[in-house]
Amino acid sequence: MIDYLNALLQFWVDSHWVVALTMAVVVNIAVYVCTAWLLSRLIMLIVEHHSAGELIDNRLLKKGQAKLEATNGITACIIFAVCSLVSRELFSTLWPLSVVDFILQVACFTIFYESYSYFVHRLLHTKRFKKVHRVHHQSVRVTPWSAYSVHPVEALFIGLSAPLFMMIFPLSLGMALVLHVSGMMFTILLHSNFEYTGRNMLIKFVLAYPCYHSTHHINGNVNFGFVNKWWDTIFKTLKVSSTHDP
Ligand SMILES: [Zn+2]
Numbered sequence: 001m002i003d004y005l006n007a008l009l010q011f012w013v014d015s016h017w018v019v020a021l022t023m024a025v026v027v028n029i030a031v032y033v034c035t036a037w038l039l040s041r042l043i044m045l046i047v048e049h050h051s052a053g054e055l056i057d058n059r060l061l062k063k064g065q066a067k068l069e070a071t072n073g074i075t076a077c078i079i080f081a082v083c084s085l086v087s088r089e090l091f092s093t094l095w096p097l098s099v100v101d102f103i104l105q106v107a108c109f110t111i112f113y114e115s116y117s118y119f120v121h122r123l124l125h126t127k128r129f130k131k132v133h134r135v136h137h138q139s140v141r142v143t144p145w146s147a148y149s150v151h152p153v154e155a156l157f158i159g160l161s162a163p164l165f166m167m168i169f170p171l172s173l174g175m176a177l178v179l180h181v182s183g184m185m186f187t188i189l190l191h192s193n194f195e196y197t198g199r200n201m202l203i204k205f206v207l208a209y210p211c212y213h214s215t216h217h218i219n220g221n222v223n224f225g226f227v228n229k230w231w232d233t234i235f236k237t238l239k240v241s242s243t244h245d246p
Pocket residue numbers: 121125133137216
C-alpha cells in the first residue's frame with residue numbers, strides 16, 4: 001500500500017503540470033464529494049431514527065442552497081489543486097526522514113495552521129473582505145457541503161497555507177497530503193450541523209466541534225478558530241454554545 005502511494009506521489013512529482021493538476025483536481029473533488037455525501041447520509045439516518053443525535057439548527061435550507069454550496073465547493077477544490085502545484089515545487093522529501101522529523105512536521109504545521117486560519121478568518125470579517133467571506137456566510141444553517149462553499153479568494157487563502165508553511169519550514173509531500181485530506185474531512189465535519197446526544201465521551205468530544213462552528217455561522221463574530229481555541233480564548237472571541245462544546 002505504502003509502495004503504491006510512494007509510486008503515485010513520485011509519478012505526480014515527475015509528471016507534466018497538466019497531468020499533475022488533473023490528478024490533484026480529481027483527488028480534491030473526490031475527498032470533498034465523498035466525505036460530504038457520506039456524512040450527509042449518515043446524519044440523515046441518525047436523525048430520522050432519533051438515535052444518538054439531532055440537528056443543531058432545524059431551519060429549512062435556503063432555496064438552491066445545496067446546489068450553490070456544491071458548485072462553490074468544487075470550484076474551491078480546483079483552486080486547492082492549483083495551489084498544490086506550488087507545494088510540488090517546495091516540498092522537502094516524500095516522507096519525514098525520522099519519527100522526530102514526523103513529530104516536528106505535524107506539531108509545527110498544526111501551530112502554524114491554527115494561527116494562520118484564525119487570523120485569516122478575522123481578516124475575512126473586516127470591512128475590506130466582507131464581500132469575499134459573505135459567500136461562506138450565506139450558509140446560516142450549515143450542511144457538510146457548506147464546508148468549502150467559499151469565494152475563490154478565500155479558497156486561495158486556504159490553498160496557499162501549505163506552500164506558505166513550506167517557505168519557512170521543511171514539510172514532506174506525503175505529510176502535506178495527509179494533513180490536507182484530514183483537514184478537509186475535519187472542515188466538512190465542522191459543518192455537519194449535528195449534535196451528538198449519546199454517552200460515549202470520546203465521540204462526544206469529537207462531535208462537539210460542529211456546535212462550536214455552527215455558533216460562528218449563527219452569531220457571526222465569535223469562534224473563529226479551527227481545532228484549538230487558543231486564539232479565541234486570548235482575544236475573547238470564544239462563545240460556548242452548549243454543554244457539549246469542546
Ligand atoms: Zn466567518
